Amino acid sequence: MNFTFANDRPIYLQLVEQLELYIISGQFSPGDRLPSVRDLAAQAQVNPNTMQKALQELEDKRLIITERTNGKFVTDDAKFITKQRTKLATTKIQKFLTEMQELGLSHADIISHLETLKRKD
Amino acid sequence: MNFTFANDRPIYLQLVEQLELYIISGQFSPGDRLPSVRDLAAQAQVNPNTMQKALQELEDKRLIITERTNGKFVTDDAKFITKQRTKLATTKIQKFLTEMQELGLSHADIISHLETLKRKD
Amino acid sequence: MNFTFANDRPIYLQLVEQLELYIISGQFSPGDRLPSVRDLAAQAQVNPNTMQKALQELEDKRLIITERTNGKFVTDDAKFITKQRTKLATTKIQKFLTEMQELGLSHADIISHLETLKRKD
Amino acid sequence: MNFTFANDRPIYLQLVEQLELYIISGQFSPGDRLPSVRDLAAQAQVNPNTMQKALQELEDKRLIITERTNGKFVTDDAKFITKQRTKLATTKIQKFLTEMQELGLSHADIISHLETLKRKD
DNA sequence: GTGGTCTAGACCACT
DNA sequence: GTGGTCTAGACCACG
Numbered sequence: 001m002n003f004t005f006a007n008d009r010p011i012y013l014q015l016v017e018q019l020e021l022y023i024i025s026g027q028f029s030p031g032d033r034l035p036s037v038r039d040l041a042a043q044a045q046v047n048p049n050t051m052q053k054a055l056q057e058l059e060d061k062r063l064i065i066t067e068r069t070n071g072k073f074v075t076d077d078a079k080f081i082t083k084q085r086t087k088l089a090t091t092k093i094q095k096f097l098t099e100m101q102e103l104g105l106s107h108a109d110i111i112s113h114l115e116t117l118k119r120k121d
Numbered sequence: 122m123n124f125t126f127a128n129d130r131p132i133y134l135q136l137v138e139q140l141e142l143y144i145i146s147g148q149f150s151p152g153d154r155l156p157s158v159r160d161l162a163a164q165a166q167v168n169p170n171t172m173q174k175a176l177q178e179l180e181d182k183r184l185i186i187t188e189r190t191n192g193k194f195v196t197d198d199a200k201f202i203t204k205q206r207t208k209l210a211t212t213k214i215q216k217f218l219t220e221m222q223e224l225g226l227s228h229a230d231i232i233s234h235l236e237t238l239k240r241k242d
Numbered sequence: 243m244n245f246t247f248a249n250d251r252p253i254y255l256q257l258v259e260q261l262e263l264y265i266i267s268g269q270f271s272p273g274d275r276l277p278s279v280r281d282l283a284a285q286a287q288v289n290p291n292t293m294q295k296a297l298q299e300l301e302d303k304r305l306i307i308t309e310r311t312n313g314k315f316v317t318d319d320a321k322f323i324t325k326q327r328t329k330l331a332t333t334k335i336q337k338f339l340t341e342m343q344e345l346g347l348s349h350a351d352i353i354s355h356l357e358t359l360k361r362k363d
Numbered sequence: 364m365n366f367t368f369a370n371d372r373p374i375y376l377q378l379v380e381q382l383e384l385y386i387i388s389g390q391f392s393p394g395d396r397l398p399s400v401r402d403l404a405a406q407a408q409v410n411p412n413t414m415q416k417a418l419q420e421l422e423d424k425r426l427i428i429t430e431r432t433n434g435k436f437v438t439d440d441a442k443f444i445t446k447q448r449t450k451l452a453t454t455k456i457q458k459f460l461t462e463m464q465e466l467g468l469s470h471a472d473i474i475s476h477l478e479t480l481k482r483k484d
Numbered sequence: 485g486t487g488g489t490c491t492a493g494a495c496c497a498c499t
Numbered sequence: 500g501t502g503g504t505c506t507a508g509a510c511c512a513c514g
Contacts (some may be wrong), residue, residue: 007310010498025225047499089224093234094218103210104146110237113214114228131504158487168506173488181302188368190486190513247378252489263465271421279502288492294503311498311501331466338459345452349477355456356474373513410514 001027003044011046014020023074023083025065034064087090122148124165132167136175142164144184145206152197155185243267245286253288259294265305265316266327273318276306364390366407374409385436386426387448393479394439396429 001022005014022028041051055072058064062080066072074079100110126135143149162172163167176193179185183201187193220230247256264270283293296302297314300306304322308314342352377429383398385391404414414467421427425443438444463473
């Protein structure tokens, strides 16, 4: 697990995004127990309060669940995670297309651009 | 000209982005004189100082040039504008692909997704 | 730390120059934490916004770095500072020589002038 | 005669400096009649009012003299011009030395720097 | 009328 | 307490 931060946005929001990705992309599996807040904070080299705030956001988003004295767990609702993944992807794709249109690139332009990049893989 | 703002980021940065788009996409042409700072501020319904800050950033980016007491002008270097347009597009595409990969979508996935959307046009 | 201002140029630019000198000449060391914007403003007897603007310029020049909510720090890249010092010195010497030539003084004239002054030290 | 302007300072002040140099360095001789304000303005591509303001400053400095209906002339007091030349040179040298000291360069440093440059002439 | 600067004062998020 | 942002309002030099 690897955390890096830009300096122009709240750290806790960047934590949320990165942790969300770890869950959504399957690096944490449904039902997995998370490391303690303190450990996560140490790994990310942030203040435990900051990590706590990030985890709270994830809980609000139903991606993690706190069991009172037992710790925090990734939700075991795999379908929900998949749904969130699709939702996030769709949002990003839509946003991307809007931005490309604003720059004057059509769908066709973009696809041809992607095809070109694909060949280089 | 139309300005809209989200409230999760500084207004002046959103102004920079939107004005940059107006220039890069050709709604302002190279060499065009911009409306006065005060007029632009009125149109965007922001304080003149805020607009001034945004325009200063555009000047730092060499997209506009100030003629003292005479007004602000879009750079007359059309090639530079084109270059910036390409640069911005490339950056956004790369960032998009990175994010998609983090979500576990391959190039092929993305292209098929775009093809689907295309049919709906 | 001591700030004095002429009134023929913007205060914030004079602040930039003076702060730059403090950094470049080593009165602030690489990695040093700067006093808070408010404190610096109080010392210089200027509005905090004015000081903020000056510090932003120094950040654009990569001489200082902001850690959000934590303060502003002199860059810890000592080599960069040295480089800027050399650059600034060279620029000033070149500009000086150009001006002297425009006034019709040769290198020899200048050196003899400096030798004379030296004796008075 | 050649006029070039930066964009960050009043044009009339830059005119004053450049015209002053032309007089002090002897490109205009004592007693010479100057071109008309209109012609000078055309050469410099500035508004005649701007040129007029610059010339007024030069008159305040006693470097030029207006003869009512006859035009403007460089002062015929050659000694005064020489004196101004020395004065300006001295001021610039002093300022230069101060700046070099602030950067931590001694007289000796500067002289050795100049000697080096001299060899390259 | 143009841009530039400065002040005063306020509010905000973050840690 | 830290930096960042924004507004309101004023004044200035310039052309």
